[in-house]
Amino acid sequence: xxxxxxxxxxxxxxxxxxxxxxxxxxxxxxxxxxxxxxxxxxxxxxxxxxxxxxxxxxxxxxxxxxxxxxxxxxxxxxxxxxxxxxxxxxxxxxxxxxxxxxxxxxxxxxxxxx
Amino acid sequence: xxxxxxxxxxxxxxxxxxxxxxxxxxxxxxxxxxxxxxxxxxxxxxxxxxxxxxxxxxxxxxxxxxxxxxxxxxxxxxxxxxxxxxxxxxxxxxxxxxxxxxxxxxxxxxx
Numbered sequence: 001x002x003x004x005x006x007x008x009x010x011x012x013x014x015x016x017x018x019x020x021x022x023x024x025x026x027x028x029x030x031x032x033x034x035x036x037x038x039x040x041x042x043x044x045x046x047x048x049x050x051x052x053x054x055x056x057x058x059x060x061x062x063x064x065x066x067x068x069x070x071x072x073x074x075x076x077x078x079x080x081x082x083x084x085x086x087x088x089x090x091x092x093x094x095x096x097x098x099x100x101x102x103x104x105x106x107x108x109x110x111x112x113x114x
Numbered sequence: 115x116x117x118x119x120x121x122x123x124x125x126x127x128x129x130x131x132x133x134x135x136x137x138x139x140x141x142x143x144x145x146x147x148x149x150x151x152x153x154x155x156x157x158x159x160x161x162x163x164x165x166x167x168x169x170x171x172x173x174x175x176x177x178x179x180x181x182x183x184x185x186x187x188x189x190x191x192x193x194x195x196x197x198x199x200x201x202x203x204x205x206x207x208x209x210x211x212x213x214x215x216x217x218x219x220x221x222x223x224x225x
Binding site (some may be wrong): 011032034036041042043044045046049051055065090092094099100103105106107 | 162215217218
């Protein structure tokens with residue numbers, strides 16, 4: 001079985017500052033990794049994913065995450081945040097165990113301060 | 115456009131009532147999932163289904179029931195046995211080896 005730990009439940013950051021949201025996972029087999037974003041009273045939207053290939057993956061709105069197998073991490077970064085990035089972010093891992101069901105972290109609330 | 119639709123967006127339930135939350139997808143995904151979300155507790159899996167006419171309990175199935183008679187539909191019934199049903203409910207679907215596509219959620223409140 002796999003597990004996901006999001007190390008920070010809340011992250012406040014000033015507008016235009018950089019941010020890193022941390023995610024560590026555990027699994028005995030190869031994994032797929034995902035970051036989802038949730039705005040208030042909405043469902044989760046896929047932000048970016050690592051399935052294979054390049055360990056650095058990017059989203060269309062400036063976020064990036066790097067798969068680090070040795071440290072079992074998939075941290076999410078953005079060099080300069082905007083007010084509109086205020087949301088909750090969920091890291092998730094998937095590995096073959098009869099299905100590719102996702103295991104989610106408990107989420108990190110990012111608050112961007114003007 | 116393909117997607118996953120949850121209805122209604124808001125639902126109010128009286129004590130002792132059963133209510134059914136709808137989830138429909140036109141993505142041709144085999145797997146479908148129901149999650150419950152409470153503040154500070156992340157996502158908790160209620161039920162999931164990998165194929166039509168088959169489903170399995172998740173971590174918090176007590177007080178809930180589901181059916182999967184069609185590939186496109188996976189309704190969730192919150193029964194009167196669920197003692198604390200007030201929460202945000204999310205439905206998701208998945209194609210093999212990929213991430214989930216989520217619906218926009220249903221907020222259920224007991225009145």
